[in-house]
């Protein structure tokens with residue numbers, strides 16, 4: 001069943017102007033996001049993957065209204081974020097929250113856990129003053145802290161995983177409808193990662209929240225997400241339901257993918273490559289030898305992945321690809337699929 005979008009991005013671009021050098025007065029433009037069209041549906045976890053610098057955090061900041069797009073619109077429940085002011089903007093801030101990557105720097109070391117979690121409760125007038133302590137305890141319990149007195153301790157008294165759970169409790173304090181998690185587990189130990197992931201899954205289901213889950217870790221993204229978006233240099237390459245992502249069956253994967261998605265999938269280390277059909281050349285060799293590094297990419301028109309794409313056709317460097325729906329909810333932004341659909345090959 002398709003659920004309505006809680007947040008939608010329509011043709012969103014974000015450009016940053018940066019100085020060319022420390023002493024240079026010249027500037028250049030960085031296109032962090034390039035005409036992104038995307039829906040975050042109600043009660044879904046939307047996974048977002050892509051290499052470093054592809055624009056994931058920029059997209060997160062725009063969705064939360066922390067920055068404005070250079071062009072295009074972002075709507076939250078149909079309302080344009082750029083039109084929100086005063087009370088309406090505060091109302092939106094209450095309903096859209098963020099969990100940060102680094103649990104060490106995201107909590108103020110000078111404040112007790114009570115102060116940290118009660119702050120959003122006070123700002124948004126969520127409960128009367130005399131009930132603040134009970135509400136903070138309830139939130140901490142939800143995040144797995146059952147010992148009394150936890151709220152009177154300081155952040156430095158907790159481990160990384162515990163701090164991240166406190167960060168999650170703080171994000172849920174305003175009872176948000178949308179939570180953006182920007183690499184919430186990447187600073188944590190592998191054993192703690194599983195704890196945090198399970199907590200996120202439990203809380204998302206019990207509170208019926210929509211989540212944008214950003215990560216570099218493809219297996220984690222596959223595990224938590226209902227749908228997955230793959231981004232490359234500010235553009236969306238592919239949007240797919242989890243069943244089409246299927247990392248576990250990489251060898252005999254029957255779903256078609258964008259060449260960049262395949263490239264990302266191939267980069268995952270495999271413990272016993274000889275036991276996985278079709279995965280004999282994993283690890284460093286698994287990287288495609290024809291692929292060029294991003295810095296060699298001088299293509300201005302056409303597909304942005306052109307110079308690194310092992311399946312490129314001459315045509316791909318000249319014309320921008322359009323999205324093709326290869327199966328229900330599975331969209332690939334690549335010329336190869338247009339041509340296979342029309343059963344003709346370009347020159």
Ligand SMILES: Nc1ncnc2c1ncn2[C@@H]1O[C@H](COP(=O)(O)OP(=O)(O)OP(=O)(O)O)[C@@H](O)[C@H]1O
Pocket residue numbers: 016017018030031032050051052053054055056057058059
């Ligand atoms: N405030 C800013 N000023 C100038 N450039 C910026 C700014 N924020 C982001 N960028 C640039 O925009 C691009 C996308 O950055 P972003 O932080 O969104 O990437 P990312 O996908 O989150 O990377 P990572 O996985 O490393 O966190 C990068 O080239 C970055 O240098």
Ligand SMILES: [Mg+2]
Pocket residue numbers: 056057058182
């Ligand atoms: Mg980032």
